Amino acid sequence: MTPPNPPGVFVTEKPSGVRTITGASTSIPAFLGYTRVSPKDHPEATPEPYTNEERTVPQLIRGWREFAVRYSMEGLAKELTEARTAQERNALERCFTLAEAVYGFFANGGQSCYVVGFTDPTRKVAATALAGSEEGRTGLGGLVTEPKVTMVAVPSLWEMTRDVPTVEPLPAVTEQEGKPLIEAVLKHCTGMRNRLALVDPPSGLLPDAVKAFANSQLASPNSDDAAYTALYYPWLTVPGVEARKRTVPPCGHMAGIWARTDTERGVFKAPANEVPRGVLEIPVLLTDEEQGDLNAAGVNCMRTFPDRGLLVWGARTRSSTRDWQYVNVRRLVCFLRDSIQQSSSWAVFEPNDERLWGTLRHAVSTFLMDQWRQGALVGRTPEEAFYVICDGSNNPRETQDKGEVHCDIGVAPVRPAEFVHFSIAQIAGQGAG
Structure with missing residues (x-):
């Protein structure tokens, strides 16, 4: 029996029974690339750098400083200045490609990202190794259990096509060598259906060559894969994380711009007509006619305009279908799908x-x-x-x-x-x- 209450006002809280749907995350990319532990790390670094084993599985990084400490950037910079052979320098440079992408992401408004490492920068990476294992949480397979990931970028992809060169200048890669790796990334994104691949063409290509690359080495515009593919051109010249100017793939900066646009406007806003931060220049200045051809092929361009500076001037996927032609439409539908799915699990067994x-x-x-x-x-x-x-x-x-x-x-x-x-x-x- 409920004991009697003294006179007064009593409040009883009852659940309303109303169910709500919460928006899913849209702004978290995953970067895959070369990284290794440096023997010249600061002995008192806090937090401690990841071991080689820890680097091969997805690690959540919440800022550039955390990445720099966890992934041995101070030690790698010292090694690079002391390197004596071309092979040693080239292997270290491969580690900086991933670092530049992560730095570009945070510089352009990103808040957090996942990093999956490959710890031997002297060796090429086969498509099966890039695909990795879901059980071992390696490669792309390690991202299957990370539902918050909505973008996938492999800034080191073209370096992964061959063992580290022993000569300088570096020999050019062939487009065909990267096709199996790109296919592994697209297969992962299409299978997950909640993330897009940010693809970079090889460095140094002229506009006609980029158009040919898009049409011959990427999935057909009519395919399902094309709707999950965003291709950006050209590469970007940046100051360098250790103050050594280098030209890097644009995927990291673009992932940051996507995240920035999501925060400031919403995932439905096309991530274009935006300024890439932390960029000195672009090596290729496009004309309107050249971009017109590239735009029709689903290539998003960086353009420099008088009095306006450098801007992202494209927001297309590689798809030719009306439904999935634009990056923001594909990402919006992914966002709606994830939000409804994640917030409706209560309905099971009702x-x-x-x-x-x-x-x-x-x-x-x-x-x-x-x-x-x-x-x-x-x-x-x-x-x-x-x-x-x-x-x-x-x-x-x-x-x-x-x-x-x-x-x-x-x-x-x-x-x-x-x-x-x-x-x-x-x-x-x-x-x-």
Whole structure:
């Protein structure tokens, strides 16, 4: 028996029963590249640098300083200044490629990323090694159990195609050598369906060669893989993390710009017309005609404009289909999919009846209404922007008997104004009097 209460006001809290959907993460990339422990690390470094074994599995990094300490950047910089042979210098430079990508990410607005290392920079990496193992958490396989990853970049990809050169200047790589590695990355992203690959062409290519590379070495624009592929050109000249100027692939800087745009505007905003931070110059200055050809091939370009400086001037995937032609549309749908999936697990094993259907309808509709109000969905009214169907029409008795609940969702993503046209006409002035 409940004991009697003295006179007064008593408050009892009860759950509302309302279910909500929380937005999933969109701004966390994974970088894969060469790294190794340096014997010249500072003996009192805090926190301690990762061991070689720890570097081969995904590690969450929350800032450049943490990366620099954990991945032996101070020791590697000392080794590089003291290197005597071309092979030693080239092997150390391979470790700096990953570091420059991570630095570019944080410099451009990124907050956290995962790093997966390959600890022998003198040896090439086979496609099977890059694919790695889900059980051993190595390579791309190690990222399968990291659901927050939404971008995948391999800044060291073209160095991974061969053993470290023993001569200088470095011999050029062939595009065909990188194709198996790129295919491994695209297979991973397409299979996971919640992340895009940021692909870099080989260094030093001219515009016509980049177009040929995109059309011959990457997945067909009609394929599923193309919708998860973003290609950026050209490479970027940066000051260098240890004050030695070098030209690096753009994937790290672009991952940071994607994250910055997500924070400032939202994942629905195309990550273009943005300034890449920490870049000195680009080695190739494109004309409008050259970019027009590259844009049609799904290549996103960096352009320098008078009085405006360096800008990212493209936001396309490699897909030629209308639904997945733009990076922000593909990423928005990934975001919606992950958010709804992650926030609806409560529905498993609930009674499969109208009460459950109504709760799901309400939760999803409220979430999509918020997205529409933020500008992610196009339409003058919510009815034009999205629909949610979860009732007896798509959950007949035979579906219920199987223990299934079907919730059909349709959205109208906003697409970027990639081409803005103005029509200007002269009108006759009015006569005096």
